[in-house]
Amino acid sequence: MESEQLRVLADMDYETLASLYLNNHFIFCPGPSTELELKPGLSALVTGGSSGIGKALVVALAQKGIFSTIIDLSEEKGKEVASLTETEFLKFSVKPEFPAVLFIKCDVTDTNEIKAAFRKHIDTYGGLDICINCAGIGSSIPFDEDRTDGGKSWRLTVNVNLIAVIGCTQIAIQKMQETRKPGVIINVASASGLYPLYTDPIYSGSKGGVILFTRSLALYKHQGIRINALCPEVLLS
Numbered sequence: 267m268e269s270e271q272l273r274v275l276a277d278m279d280y281e282t283l284a285s286l287y288l289n290n291h292f293i294f295c296p297g298p299s300t301e302l303e304l305k306p307g308l309s310a311l312v313t314g315g316s317s318g319i320g321k322a323l324v325v326a327l328a329q330k331g332i333f334s335t336i337i338d339l340s341e342e343k344g345k346e347v348a349s350l351t352e353t354e355f356l357k358f359s360v361k362p363e364f365p366a367v368l369f370i371k372c373d374v375t376d377t378n379e380i381k382a383a384f385r386k387h388i389d390t391y392g393g394l395d396i397c398i399n400c401a402g403i404g405s406s407i408p409f410d411e412d413r414t415d416g417g418k419s420w421r422l423t424v425n426v427n428l429i430a431v432i433g434c435t436q437i438a439i440q441k442m443q444e445t446r447k448p449g450v451i452i453n454v455a456s457a458s459g460l461y462p463l464y465t466d467p468i469y470s471g472s473k474g475g476v477i478l479f480t481r482s483l484a485l486y487k488h489q490g491i492r493i494n495a496l497c498p499e500v501l502l503s
């Protein structure tokens with residue numbers, strides 16, 4: 267795209283831009299006037315932060331002096347990550363009155379628990395700069411063998427992997443809009459959301475949903491809120 271076209275798009279108001287976008291005139295989204303720059307003192311909320319990819323992200327953020335709230339069902343592992351992260355934080359003298367990490371035992375499928383966790387994060391750190399939706403599960407019973415109502419199998423997978431991601435993204439956007447500061451939301455999807463996973467169609471479907479949900483939020487970039495999906499291939503966690 268030519269630079270003049272880019273400038274014209276960047277100057278458009280949100281409604282014009284949205285209508286052009288919805289009418290499929292282009293799939294390009296102009297950048298925000300401001301974008302979040304990673305620096306010590308920011309704060310992140312990470313679901314599924316007790317283990318695997320979420321844990322690695324919490325530690326990586328701490329190495330940049332970024333405070334985290336870990337939201338997870340696993341209290342034991344969450345507290346281990348919290349103490350690991352506290353040592354990373356010792357080299358930063360930024361906002362020493364804030365805890366390096368907050369662990370909140372919480373089920374991402376429980377709307378009230380999730381709302382309370384976001385509230386606690388904001389009360390503790392005074393805002394929300396980064397939200398990483400990483401909690402995820404595979405199906406516990408093969409789809410074609412499942413004779414249950416799905417409440418503890420395929421419905422749960424969809425609830426954790428897709429519905430909870432939608433709910434947390436919505437709350438994160440609202441919190442970021444309230445503070446009128448740039449923010450970043452990362453939804454951890456999967457390569458299995460880009461192409462079929464024949465052994466777990468529910469997992470694949472839920473991650474595919476996360477990808478198109480996230481891509482459909484691209485225009486929030488116009489408000490300084492960058493929302494992306496991550497699609498890892500298989501990795502040991």
Ligand SMILES: NC(=O)c1ccc[n+]([C@@H]2O[C@H](COP(=O)([O-])OP(=O)(O)OC[C@H]3O[C@@H](n4cnc5c(N)ncnc54)[C@H](O)[C@@H]3O)[C@@H](O)[C@H]2O)c1
Binds near residue numbers: 320337375426501
């Ligand atoms: N490991 C992989 O190969 C791989 C590949 C692609 C995508 N992913 C995705 O990356 C994310 C992290 O995967 P991982 O391999 O690190 O998994 P993991 O099992 O190590 O970590 C997931 C965490 O989510 C938590 N969790 C699960 N259900 C929850 C709930 N209802 N409420 C709160 N917390 C809950 C678990 O307690 C756990 O700590 C998942 O969304 C997964 O689908 C993983």
